[in-house]
Amino acid sequence: MGMLLTPQLKEYADFLDKLAEAAAQITLSMFKKPLNAINKGKKLQLDFDPVTKADQQTESVIRTLINQTYPSHNILGEEHGKEHNHKNDTDTSWTWVIDPIDGTRAYICGIPTWGTLIALNDGIYPIIGMMDQPYLKERYLGTTTGSYLNGVKINCRPCYKLTDATVSTTDPTQFFATDDDLRAYNRVASKARLVRNGLDCYGYAMIAAGFVDVVIESGLEAYDIQALIPIIEGAGGVVTSWTGKSAAQGGQVVACASAELHKEVLTLLNG
Amino acid sequence: MGMLLTPQLKEYADFLDKLAEAAAQITLSMFKKPLNAINKGKKLQLDFDPVTKADQQTESVIRTLINQTYPSHNILGEEHGKEHNHKNDTDTSWTWVIDPIDGTRAYICGIPTWGTLIALNDGIYPIIGMMDQPYLKERYLGTTTGSYLNGVKINCRPCYKLTDATVSTTDPTQFFATDDDLRAYNRVASKARLVRNGLDCYGYAMIAAGFVDVVIESGLEAYDIQALIPIIEGAGGVVTSWTGKSAAQGGQVVACASAELHKEVLTLLNG
Numbered sequence: 001m002g003m004l005l006t007p008q009l010k011e012y013a014d015f016l017d018k019l020a021e022a023a024a025q026i027t028l029s030m031f032k033k034p035l036n037a038i039n040k041g042k043k044l045q046l047d048f049d050p051v052t053k054a055d056q057q058t059e060s061v062i063r064t065l066i067n068q069t070y071p072s073h074n075i076l077g078e079e080h081g082k083e084h085n086h087k088n089d090t091d092t093s094w095t096w097v098i099d100p101i102d103g104t105r106a107y108i109c110g111i112p113t114w115g116t117l118i119a120l121n122d123g124i125y126p127i128i129g130m131m132d133q134p135y136l137k138e139r140y141l142g143t144t145t146g147s148y149l150n151g152v153k154i155n156c157r158p159c160y161k162l163t164d165a166t167v168s169t170t171d172p173t174q175f176f177a178t179d180d181d182l183r184a185y186n187r188v189a190s191k192a193r194l195v196r197n198g199l200d201c202y203g204y205a206m207i208a209a210g211f212v213d214v215v216i217e218s219g220l221e222a223y224d225i226q227a228l229i230p231i232i233e234g235a236g237g238v239v240t241s242w243t244g245k246s247a248a249q250g251g252q253v254v255a256c257a258s259a260e261l262h263k264e265v266l267t268l269l270n271g
Numbered sequence: 272m273g274m275l276l277t278p279q280l281k282e283y284a285d286f287l288d289k290l291a292e293a294a295a296q297i298t299l300s301m302f303k304k305p306l307n308a309i310n311k312g313k314k315l316q317l318d319f320d321p322v323t324k325a326d327q328q329t330e331s332v333i334r335t336l337i338n339q340t341y342p343s344h345n346i347l348g349e350e351h352g353k354e355h356n357h358k359n360d361t362d363t364s365w366t367w368v369i370d371p372i373d374g375t376r377a378y379i380c381g382i383p384t385w386g387t388l389i390a391l392n393d394g395i396y397p398i399i400g401m402m403d404q405p406y407l408k409e410r411y412l413g414t415t416t417g418s419y420l421n422g423v424k425i426n427c428r429p430c431y432k433l434t435d436a437t438v439s440t441t442d443p444t445q446f447f448a449t450d451d452d453l454r455a456y457n458r459v460a461s462k463a464r465l466v467r468n469g470l471d472c473y474g475y476a477m478i479a480a481g482f483v484d485v486v487i488e489s490g491l492e493a494y495d496i497q498a499l500i501p502i503i504e505g506a507g508g509v510v511t512s513w514t515g516k517s518a519a520q521g522g523q524v525v526a527c528a529s530a531e532l533h534k535e536v537l538t539l540l541n542g
Contacts, residue, residue, distance in 0.1 A: 034428060034481050046428070046435050046464075109437055109467045110482030111384065112407070136383070136407075157305060157317070164317050166380055171468060172443075193317075196380045197442060198469025210305050211381030 003151055009128055009143050012120055016130040016141065019065055023058045023116045024134035027101060030054040031135060032110045051108050055079055058100035062118065066096050073120075078223050093123025097226040102131075103200030112136050113202035119226035125248060129227035131205050140205045142231030147208050156237040156257035157210035162264050165213035165257070167192035168203040181218045181252070184242070187268045188216060204228040204255055208235035213257040214265055216242075220250035228255070238262040242269045274422055280399055280414050283391055287401040287412065290336055294329045294387045295405035298372060301325040302406060303381045322379050326350055329371035333389065337367050344391075349494050364394025368497040373402075374471030383407050384473035390497035396519060400498035402476050411476045413502030418479050427508045427528035428481035433535050436484035436528070438463035439474040452489045452523070455513070458539045459487060475499040475526055479506035484528040485536055487513075491521035499526070509533040513540045 005013055031054075036047040059079040066075055067085070075083040077098040085092070096118065101107050103114030112135040119126035131140040141148045148154060159165050167189050172182065189195045192214070199206065199215070201224075206212035208231045225247055229239050232255050242252040244266055254269060256262035276284055302325075307318040330350040337346055338356070346354040348369040356363070367389065372378050374385030383406040390397035402411040412419045419425060430436050438460050443453065460466045463485070470477065470486070472495075477483035479502045496518055500510050503526050513523040515537055525540060527533035 032480070032482065046430060048464075105465060105467050108465060108482070109439070109470075110477045110480060111467070111470065111473065113382065113384075159317060168380070171466075193319075194376060194379060195442075196376050196382070196469065198467065199380075199382065202382065206381045209303070209381060211303065211379070 003141075003148050004145050005143060006145065009145065012128050013141055013143070015069060016118055016128070019062050019118055020116060020130060020132035020134070020139055022061050022065060023100060024132065026058045026061060027054055027116065028134050031107060048108065051104060054107070055101045055104060058116065059098055062098055062100065070094070070096070076223060078221070095121045095123070097121055097126065097223050099223040099227070102224060103202070106200055113198070113200050115201040115205070117201055117223065117227035119230070121226060121248070125246070126226040126229050129230040131201050131227055131231060133202065138205070140208060140231050142208065142229070142234040144230070144234065147231050147234030149209060154209050154235050156207055156232070156235045157213070159213040159257045160260040162188065162191045162214070162261065163193060165192050165261060166194040166196060166211070167214040167216065168196045168199050168212050169216050170198060170200055170203070172197060184269045185216050188214065188265050191268070201228060204232055207237050207255055207257055208232050213261060215255045216253075216265070216269070218252045220253050222248060222250045225250050225253050242266070274412075274419050275416050276414060277416065280416065283399050284412055284414070286340060287389055287399070290333050290389055291387060291401060291403035291405070291410055293332050293336060294371060295403065297329045297332060298325055298387065299405050302378060319379065322375060325378070326372045326375060329387065330369055333369055333371060341365070341367070347494060349492065366392045366394070368392055368397065368494050370494040370498070373495060374473070377471055384469070384471050386472040386476070388472055388494065388498035390501070392497060392519070396517070397497040397500050400501040402472050402498055402502060404473065409476070411479060411502050413479065413500070413505040415501070415505065418502050418505030420480060425480050425506050427478055427503070427506045428484070430484040430528045431531040433459065433462045433485070433532065434464060436463050436532060437465040437467060437482070438485040438487065439467045439470050439483050440487050441469060441471055441474070443468060455540045455542070456487050459485065459536050462539070472499060475503055478508050478526055478528055479503050484532060486526045487524075487536070487540070489523045491524050493519060493521045496521050496524050513537070
């Protein structure tokens with residue numbers, strides 16, 4: 001069964017495919033490639049610059065394609081900040097939100113749980129989002145009419161309570177800015193069936209695909225989460241801030257496989 | 272360039288390929304497949320039994336092939352314990368050491384950092400070891416004459432000090448049995464260039480492939496580590512216990528990309 005998309009969403013989905021393919025040419029060319037050992041003074045050091053370059057070059061390529069195709073749209077990216085295009089006053093609120101390589105640490109370590117995240121925000125909310133993992137050949141697309149993995153419909157699994165749930169965060173020892181945040185996370189994690197860390201954007205994709213039930217994170221930027229919101233919501237899940245508000249601006253974010261689970265997790269997060 | 276193996280190692284390497292392919296038929300058939308929702312009384316619960324079954328069935332298939340091909344060898348596996356074969360008294364010290372799915376949590380979560388681990392121990396030390404990750408189509412082989420990824424020689428990268436190093440452990444919040452262990456780990460992690468958690472056996476493979484420099488773990492079983500020792504040592508790395516002794520029986524294990532790094536890490540682990 002193919003994807004059920006409105007003509008407008010279909011146009012954006014096709015364009016996201018084009019962006020993903022352009023991005024993958026750069027990201028894959030530097031993934032799992034050795035870092036150079038460089039001499040700094042008398043010290044032999046590993047040169048991490050190629051990774052930073054992969055991140056920046058990927059974002060540049062994406063920006064160029066967006067500016068060519070949608071010159072009136074704005075762009076918000078991790079590497080090059082916000083770009084305002086005002087050639088057409090009627091739709092300047094539309095913004096492409098980009099994280100060229102979400103999970104740079106995983107990328108550096110040769111682990112394929114990083115992804116290229118791109119969302120299109122209509123001025124209020126991301127109406128379509130993509131996470132592409134080109135090494136695994138897995139492309140997740142989320143829209144208001146459903147979510148898809150490589151064109152095949154995906155859904156969150158029927159997990160309605162925390163004692164059945166798999167919970168994840170990227171790094172409980174480093175990710176939470178305050179002890180209060182860590183304690184809130186631990187209240188949830190300690191009741192979960194299973195805890196698994198270190199997933200970056202792939203954890204959210206696994207909620208949409210039905211293998212993980214809860215992701216809790218703190219300190220996110222808008223570009224870390226906007227692409228993932230339509231993917232999880234289109235698969236039947238719920239994404240909000242820890243207080244139940246929109247997660248679109250990042251900060252403290254919680255994503256759940258079901259509304260029932262989301263209610264239980266929110267209660268625990270808030271004390 | 273092909274692999275440089277003695278005729279005996281070549282025979283075992285070919286047999287490991289056969290074992291990996293038989294194992295992958297089972298592991299892949301249940302990986303990224305939805306869990307059933309089952310009714311227990313009035314409660315809807317997710318059924319994790321298929322994952323346990325994948326683990327057990329994989330080990331059974333591996334044991335059957337070993338018993339057919341090397342009936343005099345012993346077998347030590349995670350799921351079915353130790354099996355002594357005494358049909359030939361001259362080589363009863365040879366033991367195949369098996370972890371059918373190392374990283375069961377990753378497997379359950381749809382994350383391809385689990386692996387099938389198989390080593391052959393000559394009575395003293397693992398002389399050949401394999402980690403197979405069939406979803407990624409990555410098969411790591413370690414021997415006394417070198418280590419290989421899909422038949423291509425791999426080496427640890429030239430990382431000689433901790434401030435240049437990427438350090439990993441599976442889960443710092445749950446993995447270390449005692450606060451002393453966690454403090455020892457943190458003394459190393461706090462000096463590292465980069466820390467990345469949640470890798471299971473894939474972290475060790477990434478040392479051999481040159482993308483991670485240090486893995487520190489505690490509470491390992493022999494079958495968690497024996498296959499990985501020849502892979503890291505054949506790539507130029509060092510694997511020992513935290514006190515510098517053989518890591519073959521598991522327990523507290525530290526693996527490093529170079530002898531220099533190993534020396535620095537051991538000093539920090541021991542206080």
